[in-house]
Amino acid sequence: MNPSATHISHGPEQGRGVIGFVKRWLYTTNHKDIGTLYLLIALLNFFIAGGMALLIRAELFQPGHRFLDPNTYNQMTTMHGLIMLFGVIMPAFTGMANWQIPMMIGAPDMALPRLNNWSFWLLPFAFLLLMSTMFHAGGGPNFGWTMYAPLSTKFAPPSTDFMIFSVHMMGISSIMGSINIIATILNLRAPGMTMMKMPMFCWSWLVTAFLLIAIMPVLAGAVTMMLADRHFGTSFFEAAGGGDPILFQHIFWFFGHPEVYVLVLPAFGVISEVIPAFSRKHLFGYNFMVYATLCIAILSFIVWAHHMFTTGIPLGAELFFMYATMLISVPTGIKVFNWVSTMFRGSMTFETPMLFAISFVFMFTFGGLTGLMLSLVPADYQYQDTYFVVAHFHYVLVPGVVFALMAGTYYWLPKWTGHMYNEVMGKWHFWLSTISVNVLFFPMHFLGLAGMPRRIPDYALQFTNFNVITSIGAFIFGISQLLFAWNIIKTIRGGKKVDGQVWEGARGLEWTLSSPPPYHSFSVPPVIN
Amino acid sequence: MLKKCLLIKILLIIFCSVFINASFANNWRLNMFKGVTPLSHEMYNLHMIAMLICAIIGFVVFAIMIYSIIHHRKSKGYKAASFHDNTRLEIVWTVIPFLILLGLAFPATRSLIKLENTDNSDVTIKIVGSQWKWEYYYLNEGVHFYSNLATPYRQIQNKIPKGNHYLLSVDKALVVPTNQKIRFLVTSSDVIHSWWVPRLGVKRDAIPGFMHEAWATIEKPGIYRGQCTELCGVGHGYMPIVVRAVPEEEYKKWIKKQLDEQQQWELKQINLNAQTNLTRKQLMALGKKKYLQICSYCHREDGMGLPPMYPALKGSSVAVGYPIDRHISMILHGVPGSAMQAYGDMLSNEEIAAVVTYERNAWENNTNDIVQPVDIAQTRVASKHEPKLVHKSKWGGLR
Numbered sequence: 040m041n042p043s044a045t046h047i048s049h050g051p052e053q054g055r056g057v058i059g060f061v062k063r064w065l066y067t068t069n070h071k072d073i074g075t076l077y078l079l080i081a082l083l084n085f086f087i088a089g090g091m092a093l094l095i096r097a098e099l100f101q102p103g104h105r106f107l108d109p110n111t112y113n114q115m116t117t118m119h120g121l122i123m124l125f126g127v128i129m130p131a132f133t134g135m136a137n138w139q140i141p142m143m144i145g146a147p148d149m150a151l152p153r154l155n156n157w158s159f160w161l162l163p164f165a166f167l168l169l170m171s172t173m174f175h176a177g178g179g180p181n182f183g184w185t186m187y188a189p190l191s192t193k194f195a196p197p198s199t200d201f202m203i204f205s206v207h208m209m210g211i212s213s214i215m216g217s218i219n220i221i222a223t224i225l226n227l228r229a230p231g232m233t234m235m236k237m238p239m240f241c242w243s244w245l246v247t248a249f250l251l252i253a254i255m256p257v258l259a260g261a262v263t264m265m266l267a268d269r270h271f272g273t274s275f276f277e278a279a280g281g282g283d284p285i286l287f288q289h290i291f292w293f294f295g296h297p298e299v300y301v302l303v304l305p306a307f308g309v310i311s312e313v314i315p316a317f318s319r320k321h322l323f324g325y326n327f328m329v330y331a332t333l334c335i336a337i338l339s340f341i342v343w344a345h346h347m348f349t350t351g352i353p354l355g356a357e358l359f360f361m362y363a364t365m366l367i368s369v370p371t372g373i374k375v376f377n378w379v380s381t382m383f384r385g386s387m388t389f390e391t392p393m394l395f396a397i398s399f400v401f402m403f404t405f406g407g408l409t410g411l412m413l414s415l416v417p418a419d420y421q422y423q424d425t426y427f428v429v430a431h432f433h434y435v436l437v438p439g440v441v442f443a444l445m446a447g448t449y450y451w452l453p454k455w456t457g458h459m460y461n462e463v464m465g466k467w468h469f470w471l472s473t474i475s476v477n478v479l480f481f482p483m484h485f486l487g488l489a490g491m492p493r494r495i496p497d498y499a500l501q502f503t504n505f506n507v508i509t510s511i512g513a514f515i516f517g518i519s520q521l522l523f524a525w526n527i528i529k530t531i532r533g534g535k536k537v538d539g540q541v542w543e544g545a546r547g548l549e550w551t552l553s554s555p556p557p558y559h560s561f562s563v564p565p566v567i568n
Numbered sequence: 569m570l571k572k573c574l575l576i577k578i579l580l581i582i583f584c585s586v587f588i589n590a591s592f593a594n595n596w597r598l599n600m601f602k603g604v605t606p607l608s609h610e611m612y613n614l615h616m617i618a619m620l621i622c623a624i625i626g627f628v629v630f631a632i633m634i635y636s637i638i639h640h641r642k643s644k645g646y647k648a649a650s651f652h653d654n655t656r657l658e659i660v661w662t663v664i665p666f667l668i669l670l671g672l673a674f675p676a677t678r679s680l681i682k683l684e685n686t687d688n689s690d691v692t693i694k695i696v697g698s699q700w701k702w703e704y705y706y707l708n709e710g711v712h713f714y715s716n717l718a719t720p721y722r723q724i725q726n727k728i729p730k731g732n733h734y735l736l737s738v739d740k741a742l743v744v745p746t747n748q749k750i751r752f753l754v755t756s757s758d759v760i761h762s763w764w765v766p767r768l769g770v771k772r773d774a775i776p777g778f779m780h781e782a783w784a785t786i787e788k789p790g791i792y793r794g795q796c797t798e799l800c801g802v803g804h805g806y807m808p809i810v811v812r813a814v815p816e817e818e819y820k821k822w823i824k825k826q827l828d829e830q831q832q833w834e835l836k837q838i839n840l841n842a843q844t845n846l847t848r849k850q851l852m853a854l855g856k857k858k859y860l861q862i863c864s865y866c867h868r869e870d871g872m873g874l875p876p877m878y879p880a881l882k883g884s885s886v887a888v889g890y891p892i893d894r895h896i897s898m899i900l901h902g903v904p905g906s907a908m909q910a911y912g913d914m915l916s917n918e919e920i921a922a923v924v925t926y927e928r929n930a931w932e933n934n935t936n937d938i939v940q941p942v943d944i945a946q947t948r949v950a951s952k953h954e955p956k957l958v959h960k961s962k963w964g965g966l967r
Binding site: 102103104105108109110113176177178181182183187189190194195196197277278279283284285318319320321322323324325326327349350351354357358361362365366368369372373375376377379380381382383384385386387388389397400401404405408409411412415416417418420421423424425485488489490492493494495496497498499500501503504505 | 607619648684760798
């Protein structure tokens with residue numbers, strides 16, 4: 040039986056006119072609609088926060104005061120970080136999870152559709168609130184996305200309270216989204232889809248969801264303590280009242296380090312789907328991939344103080360956190376080796392998703408290796424808070440996580456829309472991005488080693504050359520993302536029709552459905568061999 | 569094929585020569601500083617070992633990947649193998665990285681233990697970061713001074729060409745002896761800063777209310793520059809550090825000179841008869857200079873501030889209102905509970921008089937008030953309270 044034929048009538052219901060349109064999207068509880076909304080808000084935010092990054096790079100193109108005064112500059116770095124993490128990467132992966140997980144495990148929809156609707160619709164308001172702070176008296180938050188107290192408490196502008204509230208909303212949204220994903224994966228798997236048969240993407244999201252539920256309340260607690268310090272006379276983070284500014288950093292990074300894996304694990308999941316498909320070979324070492332994911336998740340809770348080696352934590356703590364951090368590179372290494380072995384002796388083709396995935400493996404590994412260097416405390420004293428760190432985490436997050444997002448988008452977009460994207464434009468996008476992203480971030484290593492601190496709006500003359508190169512790379516990278524947006528819009532609106540099995544080597548339940556898939560993916564559980 | 573090899577060779581030669589040249593030129597500096605202290609050497613060595621190991625791992629992984637990308641492609645008619653599991657291999661690439669990490673952990677641990685050992689120091693210097701300058705106390709010698717950015721405001725604004733050590737020069741450098749163990753006690757008076765001089769291998773976060781140690785033994789006389797490395801507000805990019813390492817005799821002479829000058833300076837500030845009078849023009853010129861250097865981070869060049877955190881001075885009750893004493897003492901003593909610091913120890917009477925005069929006459933604050941150094945001295949003397957001793961026994965234990 041062709042599942043799509045029997046359910047074609049259950050399409051989205053849309054009334055007439057603007058009100059009908061608004062109702063359709065505002066009231067929707069369908070996992071595909073909500074997934075689309077998540078992905079679109081992520082794309083929009085990507086260009087907003089990317090624009091901020093370009094303003095930063097424009098200011099740093101030459102030494103001296105150019106376009107942004109230092110306060111605006113600090114607001115830009117803060118907003119860029121907050122929006123890129125909470126507004127781009129997290130919603131984009133949640134969007135992918137919404138689209139893919141029900142299809143991958145053979146379910147009709149997410150387990151908790153109304154919760155799903157709410158967890159999305161909190162986000163636009165959270166970001167409006169956050170971005171509105173830039174127009175408040177005294178300016179927006181200007182203390183970096185890490186919001187270190189007391190700069191973010193006693194010395195912060197009044198709009199900080201709005202940021203705190205917006206972080207609360209994002210946190211609630213993430214927690215609800217995670218509950219939904221866990222409930223879906225644990226309860227709605229088709230008969231025969233055992234845990235160890237699940238696609239890696241579902242596994243990595245399951246682990247990510249647990250991480251999110253564990254850490255978002257911690258962040259909420261940290262910002263609430265900030266709020267209390269600001270307005271209710273408490274002194275959690277003020278030594279004068281018996282508190283400790285470092286307490287904030289401990290709490291923040293207890294959230295912040297697992298957060299890094301919240302961003303990275305779904306990317307691992309996407310890459311573990313894309314590489315086998317285009318290598319025409321099963322994922323190598325599936326079991327070890329699952330164990331490594333679990334291992335990374337557990338270790339991520341005991342490494343937080345490696346962000347604070349220079350704060351004067353005691354020697355014993357420095358040693359413990361150094362060893363624990365070094366240990367994390369073992370499971371991460373397993374992942375990389377397994378991807379390489381999947382490609383080894385495969386029958387590879389190089390469509391855009393595969394190109395992005397290969398690029399991911401190269402550059403994520405590179406970012407991981409600098410991460411290993413950063414874990415060595417004595418060397419970290421020279422790296423901490425310099426452009427070396429900026430280079431490291433941007434390598435992990437941009438050619439790492441963002442490239443995985445792009446690989447995933449190109450991989451599944453034909454499935455979602457029923458149209459093939461423009462392969463030539465996709466390849467242009469890939470090559471421009473890969474080259475420019477290295478022009479952009481590679482020289483930052485040199486800047487950091489030569490002594491340029493991060494988050495400074497102006498720099499000494501000897502840093503000029505590499506800053507010029509970096510800024511040029513940034514603008515090429517930024518502009519080439521327009522190709523990505525253009526390609527997506529074109530594909531949504533039309534293009535060559537594709538059948539269910541879009542890619543020759545792709546395996547998994549989602550490819551047994553038509554493209555685009557029926558509105559309620561699997562009303563009849565599929566049979567799994 | 570031969571042509572290809574030649575091309576690669578030429579590219580390699582160009583790359584190598586660029587790399588070698590570049591590593592010598594200051595403007596194209598690629599690598600970490602080897603530094604001038606034992607700790608910075610260890611950091612450098614550890615960095616080089618780690619980089620080498622990472623390069624080897626990267627090379628192996630990338631080589632296998634590139635090999636399969638070139639050979640195992642469908643367009644070459646390569647048929648996919650069907651293997652997808654090998655427990656022995658998985659164990660191998662779990663154990664080997666683990667052993668490599670052990671190899672790295674040993675030297676790192678050894679260096680770290682040295683790094684944290686501040687015993688038997690010869691000189692102790694307390695470093696206090698505040699928005700946006702450094703304050704140094706030589707605890708045993710009694711010398712105390714502030715170190716401010718010396719780069720002129722007009723260079724930052726691109727109005728005049730940028731000089732040597734743009735943003736990395738200070739009005740008064742930290743002077744330390746060579747070949748002696750210097751212990752730094754780092755703290756802050758407002759937000760978190762971080763005191764970093766790359767060539768000394770010292771980076772310590774300055775945390776308000778807490779004091780943390782670091783140390784350095786400088787082997788070579790010279791001038792070493794660094795910057796604040798923890799975001800500390802709008803002036804974060806403008807609080808450099810300059811350390812001048814000199815031989816011991818020179819250091820001792822310098823200390824003695826500082827003590828004399830310091831004492832004289834302090835006495836002069838409260839001596840009403842020692843004050844000179846300045847003309848309005850002189851006051852306005854000096855005032856503008858100091859205002860741009862110190863006050864303009866918060867109160868802005870146009871006096872509009874960033875309310876409500878940093879109030880405007882243009883038309884403010886303090887800057888145009890009376891008594892002028894209120895204006896002066898806010899600069900002398902700061903405003904407790906706000907970001908306004910006390911500048912009494914940092915600025916001389918002339919400078920404060922100039923700033924006050926400037927603020928009362930700039931940006932249409934046309935009060936026509938002229939404040940002279942003697943007015944500042946008077947405010948200083950008047951606000952000097954000796955702490956009262958309370959003998960509890962006299963009050964029968966009650967207060």
